Structure formats: structure tokens, C-alpha cells
Amino acid sequence: MNMLLRAETMKTQWRVVILLILLDTLINALMGMEQLDSLKEFFPPSWMSLYIHSVNLHAMFFYPLYCGIIASLLCMYEHRDGGWKIALAFPGPRYHIFYAKYLVLIGILAVVQLVFMLGYLAAGKLAHAPGSIPWGTLAYTGFGGWLGILPLAALQLIVSIKVRNFGASLALAIGYVVPNIVFTGFHSTIGAWLPFTIPYYVMMPQEAIYAPRVEPYSLWAIVFFTGGLYLWLGQRFFERRDWL
Amino acid sequence: MTEEYAIDTHQLTRKFGQRETVRRINLKVPKREVYGFLGPNGAGKTTTIRMLLGLIRASSGNIRILGKDLNGNRMEILKDVGSLVESPSYYGHLSGYTNLKIVTLMHGMPESRINEVLAWVRLEQAAHRPVKSYSLGMKQRLGIAMALITNPKLLILDEPTNGLDPSGIQEIRELIMRLPRDFDITVLLSSHLLSEIEQVATYVGIINQGELIFQGPLQQLTERSKPYVWVETDRPREAAAALNGQGWDAEPDEAGGQLRTSVTYRKESAEMIRFLVQQHYDVYRVTEKKKTLEEIFLELTGQENSL
Numbered sequence A: 001m002n003m004l005l006r007a008e009t010m011k012t013q014w015r016v017v018i019l020l021i022l023l024d025t026l027i028n029a030l031m032g033m034e035q036l037d038s039l040k041e042f043f044p045p046s047w048m049s050l051y052i053h054s055v056n057l058h059a060m061f062f063y064p065l066y067c068g069i070i071a072s073l074l075c076m077y078e079h080r081d082g083g084w085k086i087a088l089a090f091p092g093p094r095y096h097i098f099y100a101k102y103l104v105l106i107g108i109l110a111v112v113q114l115v116f117m118l119g120y121l122a123a124g125k126l127a128h129a130p131g132s133i134p135w136g137t138l139a140y141t142g143f144g145g146w147l148g149i150l151p152l153a154a155l156q157l158i159v160s161i162k163v164r165n166f167g168a169s170l171a172l173a174i175g176y177v178v179p180n181i182v183f184t185g186f187h188s189t190i191g192a193w194l195p196f197t198i199p200y201y202v203m204m205p206q207e208a209i210y211a212p213r214v215e216p217y218s219l220w221a222i223v224f225f226t227g228g229l230y231l232w233l234g235q236r237f238f239e240r241r242d243w244l
Numbered sequence B: 001m002t003e004e005y006a007i008d009t010h011q012l013t014r015k016f017g018q019r020e021t022v023r024r025i026n027l028k029v030p031k032r033e034v035y036g037f038l039g040p041n042g043a044g045k046t047t048t049i050r051m052l053l054g055l056i057r058a059s060s061g062n063i064r065i066l067g068k069d070l071n072g073n074r075m076e077i078l079k080d081v082g083s084l085v086e087s088p089s090y091y092g093h094l095s096g097y098t099n100l101k102i103v104t105l106m107h108g109m110p111e112s113r114i115n116e117v118l119a120w121v122r123l124e125q126a127a128h129r130p131v132k133s134y135s136l137g138m139k140q141r142l143g144i145a146m147a148l149i150t151n152p153k154l155l156i157l158d159e160p161t162n163g164l165d166p167s168g169i170q171e172i173r174e175l176i177m178r179l180p181r182d183f184d185i186t187v188l189l190s191s192h193l194l195s196e197i198e199q200v201a202t203y204v205g206i207i208n209q210g211e212l213i214f215q216g217p218l219q220q221l222t223e224r225s226k227p228y229v230w231v232e233t234d235r236p237r238e239a240a241a242a243l244n245g246q247g248w249d250a251e252p253d254e255a256g257g258q259l260r261t262s263v264t265y266r267k268e269s270a271e272m273i274r275f276l277v278q279q280h281y282d283v284y285r286v287t288e289k290k291k292t293l294e295e296i297f298l299e300l301t302g303q304e305n306s307l
């Protein structure tokens, strides 16, 4: 497994990944700073309101979208020139290949989250945000947002393995992220069954006036249930599939 | 127990929908031989090879590789098998060296072999360039290197000389011929051209429309290339009939204005020609022709008319 992980990281197109991460961080940090200033009539400036401004687009749009993009990216070179045939010559359990990819995917998603937080902290310092840094919220939403994207990551990986075409896979990811504005309006016990809504439910602090209606116990139950289900489905799918 | 076959399939069948693409084939690949797996386009070679590698499942039948049942021993078997299926597989954004390194990593092998294998396929110069900048022939050679680097006991190559120039083909041939001798490797080599195979293979299996229609030592196939004598004459049909009347084997070829006989012994030929001349047939020309292996192959696969 260790060796497989090393092989996976050697294949990953890090330049694209780094570019994506920087893009997310920059856009959302700048957006946060801008809104901190322009919306100060409605939201008194503070570290918390800066966070709410920054996380809005990140959790609703960028994070689930990146999950799709990075999953497709990790499969793109496997589809292109018979890479799967190289990977499947691995003399070990076949589902290890699936999990190696999954681990790299969620590893990258953890970095996305971390760098986003760093970007937020830098933005707060630059904008001289008043008050104290809400460390508790940061820790819960940062780690929780990552946990919440795990089901989507499993599902996206299955889709990216099935759909050979990078463009199609990308279009699909955009296709479900855009209506997120509507879906996250539902109560979390309903909306969270759609895995791309979860990061928003978790990451948008309840202090925000437009915070979604969240019931944490059922939310986490759904995360663990669907996450386990999709992983199990993915593993089975990967093992039984005909590799043509 | 030592098995004599590196690959041994029993009634191996694969269906796509209702169609049986591979139909009950019993492939027997003896150890330490180069086995030529021949068949025209669409015969089912790649489908068979994919089943051997566990890339697709058989609809029925079973597969033993290196003495083990593929069902349940896939991992152990894959350790000892190198393969190149259809077009070469590679990660285009990485260098040839990194591609090889990924394979060694997955097989838990030392990196030290990479340079040696790169030298075998003469890719040392290009080793650190991205593979997408390679020519087709270089990619093919890298594919062979990737199949060889794990030190396999069985090498499965699906049309490995596709896209190579004559000198490239020759190089790969020499490499393949060396393998059983120098490294104790069994090779299964598929191709749709007999000429590709006849110089390297010692064993041949011919598949056509999913069925294995011939399997045996190459010699056995060569023996079929009996010589014939062709006689050009003005009235081939009558002449052939007259010869048959005398107890000689003869077959007219009206369109070609000639007849064909399996009588090739000099004394008998002379006697036959004398007979024809005495019967007032015009004999324009007499030639001996051997059926080429290619013609036998085409005959076996029922394709002699389509080409």
C-alpha cells in the first residue's frame, strides 16, 4: 500500500493541483477582505464575519468542485494511454489501487482546506480584522469540512473512473455544484443526502444570518453512512469491473 | 509437481452480449518456448490476453498460469508476468525513467534494474524526457521495457512490433528470441501477421473467429507447405482430367490457364509432361511453387479470397 501511494504521488500532476489550491485561497481571501469592507454596514467587521465572507464561496462552490476536478485529474492519465493496465498489473489486492487513489485525493483535499485557512488568517492580518480569532470555529469547520467531503470524494472517484473523458467528468462536477445554492437551502436532514452540500452545512458558522439549518447528529450520521456506502460501492465496482 | 505449460486454458470462453468472441479455447503454451498467437483482426487475440491477465473475466472455462489457477492466485501470478496489451501503456506526462520506476515500486523491486532494462531497448538517451515526446516506436520499446523490468517468468506481448520500423522490428525480435535461452522466460506473442511470428516463434496457435483452429510446433505448420508443380497449358480442364485418368493428381485452374499437381518427383514429372505433349496439349511453362506459410495461414483462416 505504501508503495502504491508513492507511485500515485509520482503520477500526480502537482503543478495543476498547486495552481488550483492557490486560486481557491486567493479568490476567497480577497473576497473576504473586500466584503469585510464593503458590507461593514450590515456585518460589523470581525474575524468571524471575515470568516463567514471567505468561507461562503469556498464551502458552497470551490471545495466540492475541486473534489470533482482533482478526482478527474487523478484518473485522467490512467484513461489516456492505457495507464489502468499498468496500475492493474499491481500484484496485490486490486481494491488497494482504488484506496491509494482515494487517499491521495482526500490528502490533497486536506491540503486545500489547510491552505484556505492560512489564506484566511493572512487576510485577517492584512485587513486588521478586529476582535479575536475564532480558533474553535476554524478547527471544527476546517476538519469537519474535510470529513464532510469524504463521501463526495468516494463518489467522484467512481465517476472519474467510469467516465473516460476529462471534460465530461468536469462538466458533471460543475453541473451539480451550481444548484448547490438551492440544495443548501433545505434542512440538512434532507439536503445532506446530496453529498456535495455537506461542506457548506458543516463549514458555514451558525453565527451567520444566512446559515443553513443544520441538525448536527443526523448530519454526521448521514456523512458516515453515505461515506461508508460509497467507499464500499467503489471498491466493489473497481474489483469487478471489466477493464477494456 | 512441475507443469509443462506456462499457460494452460480449458474451454475458455468470453461473451460480449450474445456473441462468443472467444469460444472454448484450450491454449497450451509450453514453458520456455516462444508461442506465436496468430489470428486476423478481430479474431479474439486481445480478448484472450485480457482474460489471461485478469483484466476481464472469462464467461466460462478456466485458466492456469505457471501452474496456478488464475482464480484465487491472481496476485502471485501477476508477480511473475510481464505484459504489453494492445497499444503500449504509459504515463505521457512522466519520463520513461519515472514510468519504469512506478512499475518497480508497485512490484517492490529495486530501482537499480531500470538502467539495465533501458539499455536493452536502447532508450538510455531519451530516459528523462516525457514519454509523450517519444516516437511511436520508442513508446513501444518502453512498453516492452515495462513488461520486462519485473523479471517475469512469463511475458505476454500483444502485437509488440506494431508501429516499429524494420530495424526496430529486428531488434525486438532478437530480444525476444534471447529471452527463453538467457532468462528462462516463456513468451506469448500475438500478431495478425504470420511473417512477424515465423522467425521468432517455436510454437504456434492460430485463432479465427474466436476458435483455436491450429496449435502445435511451428514445424508442423511448415510441413504443410508442400510444393506443387504448376503446368501452363491451353486446355487445363481437359488436361487435368486426362491426367486424373492416368492416376495422377491434378487440379485445373481454368482462370490461370494452368493446372496444379502434387507430383514433384523429377522422373514422374518428365513422364507426365511427355504424356501431355503426346496427347497434343500445348505446354507453355512448368514451374514448381511452394505454398508459403502466409498462404497456409490464410487458407486456415478462410481469408485467402478476402485479401
Ligand SMILES: Nc1ncnc2c1ncn2[C@@H]1O[C@H](COP(=O)(O)OP(=O)(O)OP(=O)(O)O)[C@@H](O)[C@H]1O
Residues within 6 Å of the ligand: A244, B016, B021, B039, B040, B041, B042, B043, B044, B045, B046, B047, B048, B191, B192
Ligand atoms: N468491449 C467489447 N464489446 C463488444 N465486443 C467486443 C468488445 N471487445 C472486443 N469485442 C469484439 O471481439 C472481437 C475480438 O476482438 P479482439 O480485440 O480480441 O480481436 P484481436 O484478435 O485482438 O484483433 P486485432 O488484430 O485487430 O487486435 C471483435 O469482433 C470485437 O469487435
Ligand SMILES: [Mg+2]
Residues within 6 Å of the ligand: B045, B046, B047, B086, B158
Ligand atoms: Mg488485438
